[in-house]
Amino acid sequence: MDADALRELSRRLDGYRKSTDLGSGWDRGVPGDWLDALLEDWRAFDAHAFQLRLDALRQQRAEVAGHALHLVHAEGRGPSPLPLLLTHGWPGSFLEYLPVLPLLSDPGGHGADPADAFTVIIPSLPGYAFSTPPPPTGMTGRQVARLWHQLMTKGLGHDHFVAHGSDLGAGVTAWLARDQPDAVAAIHLATPGLAVAPGPRTEQEEDFARAVQDWTAEEGGYMHEHATKPATLAVGLSDSPAGLAAWTGEKIIAWSSTRPDGSPAFDRELLLGTLTLYWATNTITTSLLPYWAHRHLPGAALPDRDVSPVPTAVSIFGGERVAFPKPPRELAERYYNITSWAEHPTGGHFPAVAEPELLARSLRDAFRPMRHRA
Template identity: 35%
Template sequence: MPSPTPGEPAPIAARTEDRPGSFILPSSDDQSIRPFEFHASDQDLADLKGRILATRWPDRETVPDDPQGVQLATMQKLAAYWADEYDWRKCEARLNALPNFITEIDGLDVHFIHVRSRHPDALPVIITHGWPGSIVEQLKIVDPLVNPTAHGGSAADAFDVVIPSLPGYGFSARPPEAGWNPPRIVNAWLTLMKRLGYTRFAAQGGDWGALITEIMGAIAPPELVAIHTNMASTAPPEVFEALRSGKGPPDGLSNDERWAYERLDLFFTHGVAYANQMGQRPQTLYGIADSPVELAAWFLDHDISSYRMIARAFDGADEGLTRDDVLDNITIAWLTNTAISGARLYWEALPRTSAGFGMERNNAHFFEPIGVRVPTAVSAFPDELNQAPESWAQRAYPQLTHYNRLPKGGHFAAFEQPGYLVDEMRAGFSSVR
């Protein structure tokens, strides 16, 4: 369904309790695509500020660095900026300036941004975010993808962009029952692209978005022409066996492969506490639904590298993530009350056994290849969880069409280094246009 014609009055909207402050057009049938806007109430924003200011702070960590978790000084700087200087309305205006929609798929309202390029041969691409994330991660790359001639590219680089909110995240509805795992999300995304009229498209993702994109690539529906990932699942079986056993790296690794092994080992042994909790007992995290400061701390404590890249935004870093980037993402989760529903994706996706749910040493499999069967492009950012050396990527993706190691950037590539990610998507999908 197209956006309302410029100059025409907007239809009367209906408030929805599932997404407080949001407005959507009433649905006429299950296939309808309804324009959407979000407007947080002044009351909700005042409540947010009051809760930040009412935080009861713990004492300082007893070590000089961050092995005990997110540091007190970082959180107090974040909270002070959030309460006194941050302006949610700026993010809200950026979101509402784009064509936002809601459609019901498999019984659930799914939110998405859909921007068509003015260039006639634009390649449609569905881009999926991860945790702790939302569609704000991709806002910086929308215009360069859709309007390449205004951003150093050519008309041949143009994309039609579809950016959905994962079920239970942001402006998508919170699933009322169990079962919304990555394969079900893939089916929803395929339904969405068909509903939008696309018979040929590409897919891109990082974090959970990478896994969802790779599952789509393993299913290999005929309309999917290629995928691009900035968090590749490439670690070979002998590496996972070594990670599970704890006996050290396997013999014969190159320097790049050994570095990748060491990063994975560090992640599985010291950086995965957040995922263990959400994979086993997400409902217990009541604090992230009740305290904005606890929500922020939980989002910051992703893994050691990501935490440090986020924290430096509050230490005056002059590039990468900004303070507003960090808080835009956290504030969406707060205003929509989707912190717990978003956490449940880990519970849905990862096997729960007596040994754990799959992210720790004795059952580590998150970065294991899953049999992608379509042309694949890989962008390896140096501060990502899996370094994805090219030799592993060649084994994992039989139709590897593009591989590149970037000079900087980490887990939140679209957020941190949007220019690099746009260039990588242009290059990665060039062979299938």
């Protein structure tokens, strides 16, 4: 990571000017005392040790259709590892998959069957971490899926593979299944965001539609800002580490499931590493662009009632501090060939972090029948 950017980070953290305190609760956004503690921890964060942890990973850059893509690549340890593509979302990064990486690539070393090994590929979305920026208008999930297909087939030589995604990554993975069914043997989605059904709706779909409306009114302001005026928001987030920590940290805490003691199941060190990665690579601006692209570019939305033949397993993870509306299975069946559906009370928006064992087991179970195809 850029040493000048880290020195500038330290300087700006030391010069942080506190905003007016609006109370200790989360109802009006990030509490001042929580942010003060986070920034104090960030001042003490060992960026050198973080860099050494990153250096221990097998990282690559691949040129695909004019884009320089960063990826983490872990060879599977087993008799016939299955290629598995993992796609993150916002405000995450490739870092969120590191807790589950050894469980997937080396199951025999973690008490599971070596026959379930995966060769794991974790790319950074365009404009995230060490991947180069997309165009100023961003890229839709469908456009990213085309890059991923080329990366996996032409770049890495995997003619057949399986894929998992959450958040924005679920949308990318959905388009992979729809557009590349000859290459994608199966997909797994973690709590995918689904559009409200246009109608007629079942009772469960009506309940979901009302829940989405309520959630959007109370919690969806960030998404509207990303999708309409990302450049304006990005000025503050790029210039102020406190602003970056508040904007992304609040969502990470809200969307994480909680441990029995009430703490978020998103380790502090991972949160600080994520913030450092965004700051050092100066990618918070470009990380907002998928929302703008989805709202403004044609053909971004997955079509209703046009189901891909690719087998699709869905895991609904819950337990977030601020719960997401959970889609009913019949709504998902408008978009996907659902072959497996599971609902879990924990895991939240970041199941690879909160419940790595559960996610690893879910992926092994979902993709085991497909191993002969890939």
